[in-house]
Amino acid sequence: MEILKDEVKMIAVDLYGRKISRLAFAINYENAEMYYQSVCDKILKFINSMHLSDHQILGVGFAMQALISPDKKTVIYGKILSCTGLSISVFTKYLPFPCSFVHDAESAAVSELWISPELEDAFYLSISKHLGAAIISKGMILAGKHGHSSTIEHINMQSDGALCYCGKHGCMETLCSLNALLNKNETLEDFFKYLRLEDSSYMIRWNHFLTNLAKAINMLHLIFDTDFILGGYLAPYLCESDLAFLHEKIHQMTPFDEPSDFLRISKMPKHNIAIGAALPYIQEFLEN
Ligand SMILES: [Zn+2]
Structure with missing residues (x-):
């Protein structure tokens, strides 16, 4: 997931880090229950549209224009979206999968590492x-x-x-x-x-x-x-x-x-932020 001020982008990737499906939609970010509920609703519908069962989803990474705590559960500095202090629980309460935040610049770099492992x-x-x-x-x-x-x-x-x-x-x-x-x-x-x-x-x-x-x-x-x-x-x-x-x-x-x-x-300019938010779940799965 990539959470932006006026848009949300989501992309599902397989174990090769390749795109299965993608969806982007306009929605203004606000730190409100309604917002989190409707984004999670879209995620669940997106998963349904791919005919995947819950156990096939390793996790949902949320790339944020913000700095994230080392445990990936809290926004520690979110001036762009005014979301400092935000907890990942706003999403996990609606989603039956592991969820985490990631700083968007970091997820872009993770994508770059994936495509250039050397x-x-x-x-x-x-x-x-x-x-x-x-x-x-x-x-x-x-x-x-x-x-x-x-x-x-x-x-x-x-x-x-x-x-x-x-x-x-x-x-x-x-x-x-x-x-x-x-x-x-x-x-x-x-x-x-x-x-x-x-x-x-x-x-x-x-x-x-x-x-x-x-x-x-x-x-x-x-x-x-x-x-x-x-x-x-x-x-x-x-x-x-x-x-x-x-x-x-x-x-x-x-x-x-x-x-x-x-x-x-960059070798991977397209969808790198959203894909990079997903890759740590895949890496962890492959390593274990
Ligand atoms: Zn500044």
Whole structure:
């Protein structure tokens, strides 16, 4: 499951992590009984539509735009959806399956690990409406002591910058998320259509965005010298010339004369967040 402000996406995957079925529907998130009841009702109907019995469901993962407690049962920071403190019991009371929360950037990185099992270390950037990240270390997602590892989106980049949803100004989120790139009501499709037609105003906006992204990556790359995977909703639109631009900008900023080999585009840009929420149940099942 992927819980968004105005939409819910669900996807059922088999033991290979392949899609069996998918459903997305518009619904405004509200921290209210009615909301949880109707989402769970949809889940049960979705399962019925695939003619699966309850014992075939290993679990339901809920990817949230929020930070999650290490036991995956509580939202410890949920400013985007205003759901801090939310307990998984709001869902489990209606569903006869194990349920868990997962930070959406982490589930995207889990998907990436699934499709690239050879990945040892990497910095995964989820560039969607909001910015998120996950650090992959020794083939695992780095969890951290308090559950807020890799929350790079709130690193300050501009002291007098735009207001971030966290309440501070000039966070990386305000420069490197799709909210920063796109105008209100503008879609990624539209933006890239005009950009690839080389409309000059779009090229200026894109270069500005990539320059900020290069600054952010350079900063993170100085801390963790590893491969950077560019993921999120932006990933399917990126091309090799964008990577070359980023490498060149980083090359100008960084003190080290490094080869241009540490940036790559996510191999799994589609449905990665929802699928990544399911994969830990499959991994656990296969391991045991
Ligand atoms: Zn912030």
